[in-house]
Amino acid sequence: MRYACIIYYDPETLFGGGPEANSVLxxxxxxxxxxxxxxxxxxxEALTMPHEAMTVRMRGGKMSAVDGPFMETKEMLGGFIIIEASDLNEAVQVAAGIPQARIGTVEVRPIVDFSQPPPEL
Known part of the structure; x- marks a missing residue:
């Protein structure tokens, strides 16, 4: 099964020049x-800084595009890695080895298999 390892970090920490951050980089x-x-x-893939992004919404048939994402946190989405693992437990173990996990957060989420029925809400 495939899993997305979604990487979040505080750019001031990662790019701040500290020894642990330099090791992670x-x-x-x-x-x-x-x-x-x-x-x-x-x-x-790694992602550029949020100020280089645009956020797009479609409402009532009209498009709205604004600069950057809207965040109320110091951490930003920094990138992602798609992995293959036998189950969520193995995926979590693999994600724990991602260098940014030492100074940020890695969310592990199964990738949707569209050949299966949609999730029940």
Whole structure:
């Protein structure tokens, strides 16, 4: 099954120059290779800073586009990694190895299999 590891961090912490942050940044450049070697890596991308983003909404047939996301937190969405894992427990164990998990948060969420019925609410 595929899982999205959604990475959040405080950019002031990650890019602030502290020793742990510098270690995390150094590991990020090669971590996809670690996941590939273990057979877990599917895809991954880092995202630019939020001020480079646009938020789009469609309401009543009209589009609204505004600068950046609206956040009330210091942490921002920094990127994602798609992994393959046998179950949620294995996916969580894999996500724990993502370098940014040491200074931020990694949300692990199963990817929807559209061949299955939609979730019940």
């Amino acid at each position: 150094a590991e990020c450049s090669t971590y996809d290779e670690v996941l590939t070697a273990s057979g877990h890596f599917v895809a991954g």
